[in-house]
Amino acid sequence: MQREVGMANVAFLGMGVMGAPMAGHLAAAGHAVTVFNRTAAKAESWVADHKGKAATTPREAALGxxxxMACVGNDxxxxxxxxxxDGAFAGMTEGSLFIDHTTVSAEVTRELAAAAVEKGIAWVxxxxxxxxxxxxxxxxxxxxGGAQEDYDRAEPVMAAFAKLSQRMGDVGAGQLxxxxxxxxxxxxxxxxxxxxxxxxxxxxDGEAVVDVIQGGAAGSWQMVNRHKTMLAGEYEHGFAVDWMRKDLAICLAEAENVGASLPGTALIDQYYKDVQAMGGGRWDTSSLMARLKKLSD
Known part of the structure; x- marks a missing residue:
């Protein structure tokens, strides 16, 4: 079957809770998608749901x-x-584009972007x-983050799963x-x-309180989407504390590099450490309330 104009051959590396649905949107949009995951069963499950192909290595996924695209765990x-x-760069050709959706350090971003450029591969x-x-x-x-021309190539493909995308500057600006x-x-x-x-x-009545204040200056996405589960003491969902601590470690390290002070962030990072000690490493980030309840009960 001939692909529609504007469709691309895309590899997606990482079939976690973020990567699998993102790759699914690419396939639904008409792109030819090959997936890779370290645990092969997840890639095979994705193929069963979305067609496409599964590869046994990142290099194999990247061929042709x-x-x-990648959305994996850490640096x-x-x-x-x-x-x-067996890495993706080994299978990519000159003029191809690597788009990293992982939350990682600006340091590893610049390191891998430089390695990509040496092979004639663009990076966003x-x-x-x-x-x-x-x-x-x-x-x-x-x-x-990346060169304007590289972002311009990436944006129409990312549109399959984006509400909004924006170029913030050169390589590393996205991570910052x-x-x-x-x-x-x-x-x-x-x-x-x-x-x-x-x-x-x-x-x-916590629900009534939120009904009143969410439309004012105190309102936020977190308030609208998390207050009910917080009031109920339910945290088995959402973005895990373990991942948030990984991200905050990146923030705190970069703050040292740029000379920024993050006293509140450093303190809250320790509060999340307390949540981990409570057995809540996989709880949603809103579980900071569980820590407060334990302190006050």
Whole structure:
């Protein structure tokens, strides 16, 4: 079957809770998608649901693809899928494009972008915000770093799962913007946790409180989407504390590099460490409220 004009051969590396639905949107949009996952069963399951192909190595996935995308775990995972004899770079051709949706350090982004350029491969760092629900609904916000011409190639393909994408500057700017995003979320989550815990302790109807204040200056996405589960003490969903601590470590390290002070972020990172000690490493980031309830009960 002939592909529609504008469609691409795309490899997607990483079939986690974010990557699998993102790749699914690409396939639904008409792109020819080959997937890779370290646990092969996840890639095979994706193929069963979306057609396309599964590859046994990143290199195999990248062969013949104009664009390779990745959404993996951390800096080392990203290096692992890019470099080496079985890495994606080994299978990519000159003039192809690598788009990284992983949240990683600006350091590894610049390192791998430089390695890509040596092989004639273009690079766009493109971390996302919106969580699992955003990935599943094709409503992610994407913050990008890279040359304008490379972003212009990436944007129409990313549109399959994006509510908004924007180029923030040269390579690394996307990751720096994602750090700003995570710093904001950490502060919002702590403030919302304190507020909801206070409302309950004061004998207020938390739902009624949110109904009143969410339309004013205190309103936020976190308030609208997390207050019900927080009031119910339910945290088995959403963006895991373990991943948030990984992201905040990146933020704190980069703050040292650029000379920025993040005292609140550093403190909240330790609060998340307390949540991990409570057994909540896989709980949603809104579980800061569980820590407060434990302290006040």
């Amino acid at each position: 693809c104009e664009i390779v 080392d995972d990203l290096r692992g899928v890019c470099l080496g004899d 760092d493109a971390p996302v915000s919106g969580g699992q629900a955003g990935a599943e609904n094709g409503q992610l916000v994407i913050m990008c 913007t994602k750090m700003v995003n995570q710093i904001c979320i950490a502060g919002l989550m702590q403030g919302l946790s304190e507020a909801m815990n206070f409302a309950q302790k004061a004998g207020l």
